[in-house]
Amino acid sequence: xxxxxxxxxxxxxxxxxxxxxxxxxxxxxxxxxxxxxxxxSCFTGEIVDIFPLAQxxxxxxxxxxxxxxxxxxxxxxxxxxxxxxNDNWNKAKSLFCDFFDINERNTSCSV
Amino acid sequence: xxxxxxxxxxxxxxxxxxxxxxxxxxxxxxxxxxxxxxxxSCFTGEIVDIFPLAQxxxxxxxxxxxxxxxxxxxxxxxxxxxxxxNDNWNKAKSLFCDFFDINERNTSCSV
DNA sequence: AATATTTATCGTATATTTGCGATGAACAAA
DNA sequence: TTTGTTCATCGCAAATATACGATAAATATT
Numbered sequence: 143x144x145x146x147x148x149x150x151x152x153x154x155x156x157x158x159x160x161x162x163x164x165x166x167x168x169x170x171x172x173x174x175x176x177x178x179x180x181x182x183s184c185f186t187g188e189i190v191d192i193f194p195l196a197q198x199x200x201x202x203x204x205x206x207x208x209x210x211x212x213x214x215x216x217x218x219x220x221x222x223x224x225x226x227x228n229d230n231w232n233k234a235k236s237l238f239c240d241f242f243d244i245n246e247r248n249t250s251c252s253v
Numbered sequence: 254x255x256x257x258x259x260x261x262x263x264x265x266x267x268x269x270x271x272x273x274x275x276x277x278x279x280x281x282x283x284x285x286x287x288x289x290x291x292x293x294s295c296f297t298g299e300i301v302d303i304f305p306l307a308q309x310x311x312x313x314x315x316x317x318x319x320x321x322x323x324x325x326x327x328x329x330x331x332x333x334x335x336x337x338x339n340d341n342w343n344k345a346k347s348l349f350c351d352f353f354d355i356n357e358r359n360t361s362c363s364v
Numbered sequence: 365a366a367t368a369t370t371t372a373t374c375g376t377a378t379a380t381t382t383g384c385g386a387t388g389a390a391c392a393a394a
Numbered sequence: 395t396t397t398g399t400t401c402a403t404c405g406c407a408a409a410t411a412t413a414c415g416a417t418a419a420a421t422a423t424t
Contacts, residue, residue, distance in 0.1 A: 152280040160280040167275030169263040199413055220370040220421045235353040242346040310383055312402055331391045331400040
């Protein structure tokens with residue numbers, strides 16, 4: 143990716159939003175998140191069973207969602223229970239709201 | 254990217270949202286869009302001048318934003334004037350709102 | 365201790381993305 | 395007609411992403 147010039151410094155919000163968007167930039171990851179939104183939390187195995195993809199592939203997607211901060215995994219050996227990371231989820235929500243000029247109210251479903 | 258199984262069919266919303274998110278998944282493209290949100294429309298050259306990137310690189314980013322439908326370019330030879338594509342912008346807005354469970358009201362700034 | 369279950373990680377192959385310079389196309393100005 | 399301006403596209407290189415099977419780690423069960 144050759145960059146002769148120094149790396150660009152964007153505003154923190156810009157960098158952060160791009161990071162979240164990148165994590166959301168794959169249909170499998172959107173689908174995983176939708177599932178976690180509904181079921182609140184579930185084990186890797188349940189997610190694997192939803193998709194016609196290898197277990198290692200799903201694990202990879204979960205890792206990326208975790209790296210972006212959108213989900214977190216709770217150890218429950220030998221299982222791992224995943225759920226939405228609400229703090230970062232709300233952060234992402236705010237960033238997208240600002241970006242799209244949305245009047246953000248009633249941001250949470252019933253809290 | 255070896256895929257032995259048939260390609261997965263996701264819900265249309267899921268596919269579409271992933272496509273928009275992917276386009277938003279780079280800080281330069283976020284910054285370009287923020288600029289277009291402010292200035293309403295501008296020529297390629299003006300955008301090129303903002304970033305320490307080659308003209309061809311910016312052109313590439315503009316192409317991706319155009320392919321995703323988020324912007325459109327109006328020929329104004331030899332210049333090209335870019336602006337937000339409001340229809341698709343609103344579509345993207347809705348998808349993200351649904352996804353993040355946002356009560357979408359007052360979606361436009363003053364229309 | 366041996367086996368089964370669950371999940372992450374490694375190694376690999378291929379595709380896509382990101383960046384650049386060079387070139388070409390389209391038009392305006394001289 | 396020649397020259398300059400503006401922008402997209404081509405061709406290339408390097409990095410990253412996506413997918414898979416195989417394997418390892420961690421624990422429960424037998």
